[in-house]
Amino acid sequence: MSDSRAPPKSPLSEQERLELAAKLDQELDEFIDSLPKRKQEGHIPFDKWEEEITNHPFFMKEIPEEGTPMHPLYEGLQKLKYDPEENEPEELAIAYKDDGNFNFKHKKYRMAIISYTEGIRAKCGNSEIEATLYNNRSAAHFFLGNYRSALLDAETALKLKPDYDKALVRAANCCYKSGKYDKAVDYCDKILEKNKANQEVQKLRQMSLNEKKIKERDERRREMAEKKSQKEEEMIIGEILKRGINIEGRENLNLAKLEPQFPQLFNSRMTIKDGRLVWPVILFYPEYKIMDYIQEFDEGDTFFEQLSQVFETRPEWDAEGKYRVEKLNVYFEDEKRRNIPVDVSRTLLEILKLEGHVIREGTPKFIILPANSRVEKLFLASTL
Template sequence: MADSKPKSQISDEERLELAAKLDRDLDEFIDNLPKRKQEETTSFDRWEEEIANHPFFMKEVPEPGSKLHPLYEGLQKLKYDPEENEPEELALAYKDDGNFNFKHKNYRMAIIAYTEGIKIKCGNADVEATLYNNRSASHYFLKNYRSALLDAELALKLKPEYDKVLSRAANCCFKMEKYDKAVEFCDKILDKNKNDREALELRKNSINQAKIKERNERKRETAEKKSRKEEELIVGEIIKRGIQIAGGDNLTLSKLEPQFPQLFNSRVYINESGNLVWPVIFFYPEYKIMDYIQHFNEQNTFMEQLVHVFETSPEWDEERKYKVNNLNVYFENEKRKNVKVDVSKTLLEILKLDDHIIKEGTPKFVILVANSKVERLFLVVLLLSFPPDFHPQDTRRPSAAVLGVDHVSFASVAVFGSGFATVFIEKFKVTQLVFSLQIPLDIYQDWNPISAKRLLYDEVSGFSLAPVRCSRDSEK
């Protein structure tokens, strides 16, 4: 800095005078300590506190930024001031501090002290090698094996025959699975002492582990090669069959990984007959239950799979309604329309349909009891179209429509101040009833400007779907 001036070296006389002053201050401090009486606990606490804060008696280093006792500042100046000490003296002082912290397992503090000593660059190769060695040991105990090895190598540059450092370097290499390098360090130790047991044992273990690592690498490469071949084969078969996959551009096996925990290890594969075997989900809206089918051969029909699933009646089917010959199967196409599945067809025939798309690597199908109330409700899709600036107090009526499987009906919407929008569905083909749907306005508004909502038998909280008998007024 521009304003800094070199400080003058302290003379021997000044050094002696400073030491004498420290002695006088200590005597004065002890004389002025509060006298403890038998009953004066507070005075004893004060006396104990002052003793603990005195530099000659303190057990902990002051926190950074805290106010220092004048004696502590004086001691620091005597020990650490570069103008009062030779570079080698400073380096040794930091080494001693590091050793103290190392002994008390304060390895991070030890690293800081050794680093400060290294920064001095005292010019003594032995001192610098010791600092690097000690910092290497501190890193080793913190399991910072890479840093420990770097410091060990720096120490060896300064002192090539440093046995302790050679041993640590070999152990660091072993920990980092650098077995060939570990053997090299062991050989250097054995060149000087061919009977060194630790080096012989470490060398033997390094050679054995190197063989195991090499074998595992070969296995990994073989597995990766097999996986790439399998991926190319599966992806090629899916494309050849014309099966559509969501996000199918640049199709990879990662896009075919099931996202359901129950199917994590059941990705589509090719069996010995060359057939694709898929993980499939059967969903039962009436009970909000799913069946996770891990192996659905593409050449099996849905009827065959249903017979297998319902070979014994499930516990949740208390009414015993789910009979194989009385079930309908659906899937949802890209337009959110339910498509009925011909159960006599194979899985492959359904997956090849133009409007079927596999998402999350798992074909999904809905199973419903034929002609049941649940099926009728499930087949309704309500489409509402809102003005872009629609708000709950708006008096305008959005257009609305109800889509069934093979028909389109229309609906009118009335917005009331009760916090609900009521949708009147007219001329519903299946039931010949008028349905009213109450939708909370905050959800109603979220459908802006165009969206669809499936009615899964009262599945969505806050929705109410209730049939009302058709009257001549409501038909108009």
């Protein structure tokens, strides 16, 4: 297979160098002459003069930011520097690498990445230069926290130059930062094969081993927690089915269907304690259009016991003192949306097993009304 690359150029003679320099000077003069002439101003204020000097390519201390207007002479110099018709691919790659290094030195890592990328696109064919471009771009990505991109570039640099120590160290650090601890250890071992006394790499290797152990421990804990949760879910679902409790969407029942839909109960999902089901329960007060919540209602507790705790002190909204336990009626809405009275001396389990009772949205709900009150009569009449 023939080599498509052009043969290397022979070194320029002194005469040829002088001719090339003269040609570049002439082109620069022609470019400057072609620029539109600015109208001669009168007296230039000091601050304006200072700005002119600062922006002149010969005196500027920093390259212009992307998107800002460039001095015509600077623009001309840039064109000469990066024009592919005036520069060989290797010259372009080196120019972009130098720009990238300048930006990197001044902590302009994104600008550095752009410069290194342009150098890579030049495809100069020199594996040494290309490996450096990839490794330098890896460093810029690393300082931005782009560890995956940094690792990809470091590994590409190693493909071009397998014994590239800086790329090996960079790859090891990227693996550590991205949680690939086994791979980090492998890279550290490759470095230590050549330099066993490298304390920085020894430390990185030990840190990777320590983090690997922590990660494996956390993974074991997560698996154990999942198994425990699954076992608990199977136990709870089995107990619900055994008790014959009617739940909306009973088919393929799982705990996800029993997740409370109210923010106040998000952390109060039903559980099982000592073989008894413990439910979150919603209490609705139609008179005031407010809801209250019992986060843990043991299925063996009676409604009277739980309501006695709820109304141990009078609620702020009960200005008239009508809501006393002995003067309250409790209802639930059955499958046909009828309000069914509840005997408060019965346990929660006995009520949940009543014919017609259904648990909707994963949470038992009950309506609380003052007994024989006008509010109770109006509410019951409106729901007939």
